[in-house]
Amino acid sequence: MGSYIESNLGRDEKILEKAHVSWLSQFWYILIGILTLPVGVGVLFLLLAFINVWTTELAITNRRIIAKTGLIRRNTIELKVTRVESLGVDQSILGRIFNFGSIIVKGTGGSNAPIPYIAKPLDFRQRVNHYLDELDDNSSIEI
Secondary structure, three states: OOOHHHHOOOOOOOEEEEEOEOHHHHHHHHHHHHHOHHHOOHHHHHHHHHHHHHHOEEEEEOOEEEEEEOOOOOEEEEEEHHHEEEEEEEOOHHHHHHOEEEEEEEEOOOOEEEEEEEEOHHHHHHHHHHHHHHHHHHHOOOO
16 A cells, blocks of 8 residues: 555655654554454454554655555545644643654644644644745745
8 A cells, every 4th residue: 555645756756754652542442452362352453553644644844744544444634734723732641652643733724623633733833844844934035
């Protein structure tokens, strides 16, 4: 299965940063899956954890922030970088301990898109904000 983001890049569009899903974010699914393996239900929980990790994608390109979740039922978010107002991070207690959380992309016009289970969400937010600040600095230069 190819990457949704890479297969949907526009002409001259380049990926600047990619975020990945943390296996530790799937702790409860994996634990329940292992504990219920003898009953046979455990395979479903392990499969759910695997699907969450392998089907969630998040990246910033030189033009857009692109995210995709889901295998059969797909949910995509594509927002031009010029429309991004802010990026938020939502972390549970386990998320703070194991360094994973949801990235919440807030765009102009009130759009609010959470992308769950992202590893090192504060680092990703910082890199994206750095890029957005560079865009603002370059666009504010008057000729």
